Amino acid sequence: MSHPNAPAPIRIAPSLLAADFAHLADEVASVEAAGADWLHLDVMDGHFVPNLTFGPFVVAALKKVATVPLDVHLMITDPWRYADAFLDAGADLLTFHVEVAKNGDVPALLGRVRARGARVGMSLQPDTPAEALAPYVRELDLVLVMSVFAGFGGQKFMPSVLPKVAALRRLGFRGEVSMDGGIGGTTIADAARAGTNVFVAGTAVFGAPDRHARIAELRQLASAAAAGAATA
Numbered sequence: 001m002s003h004p005n006a007p008a009p010i011r012i013a014p015s016l017l018a019a020d021f022a023h024l025a026d027e028v029a030s031v032e033a034a035g036a037d038w039l040h041l042d043v044m045d046g047h048f049v050p051n052l053t054f055g056p057f058v059v060a061a062l063k064k065v066a067t068v069p070l071d072v073h074l075m076i077t078d079p080w081r082y083a084d085a086f087l088d089a090g091a092d093l094l095t096f097h098v099e100v101a102k103n104g105d106v107p108a109l110l111g112r113v114r115a116r117g118a119r120v121g122m123s124l125q126p127d128t129p130a131e132a133l134a135p136y137v138r139e140l141d142l143v144l145v146m147s148v149f150a151g152f153g154g155q156k157f158m159p160s161v162l163p164k165v166a167a168l169r170r171l172g173f174r175g176e177v178s179m180d181g182g183i184g185g186t187t188i189a190d191a192a193r194a195g196t197n198v199f200v201a202g203t204a205v206f207g208a209p210d211r212h213a214r215i216a217e218l219r220q221l222a223s224a225a226a227a228g229a230a231t232a
């Protein structure tokens, strides 16, 4: 059993958004062999974000071939309507956006996901302050801090979001912090130093000529920065 104050583990979560969609099973096997800790799956509804990706059928198909946890990022307006479908499909962690909180009963949704045995997270767009999560921090397993505006891969990392991690801790959040968007060799250390422990990376992993080397490099950069931050 891990010590309650042990630092959260470094997790590298490749985002399938940057994968070859004609060969998804091969892409999953490739990043798992390369050392991925979680698979990050970006669900977009064409409404919360101006883009469409895939739904529960694809998540269920991926569940059949994946051996690592499925980290499902719902960029959708109505997670109340679709949460059960994604849990049925095999999501291990289900994250939805605080910007849709007005559309339903957030504590009820958090409770429903956990009652079904999955972990639950909420996400912040770059222009949403950490304080928006204040009512929920004690019920969350993870907070996903967006370091680009949700909707597309390959965007430039926004360092202005980094102070949100400390702000979440000040609010009493004790769970895992994930960062998503523009994470790669030049940005991951800053994210780790700020207190992030889960690193979502699309382009940086799938675009690398050697994915194993890239994941090892990202993990090394994150570990070194986190260790430096802990002793600073």
Ligand code: DX5
Pocket (backbone or CB within 6 Å): 015, 016, 017, 018, 040, 042, 073, 148, 149, 150, 151, 152, 153, 154, 155, 180, 181, 182, 183, 200, 201, 202, 203, 204
């Ligand atoms: C953006 C998605 C991200 C995206 C990250 O809306 O939530 O997960 O795949 O892609 P990169 O790592 O290329 O910025």
Ligand code: ZN
Pocket (backbone or CB within 6 Å): 015, 040, 041, 042, 073, 180, 200
């Ligand atoms: Zn994402």
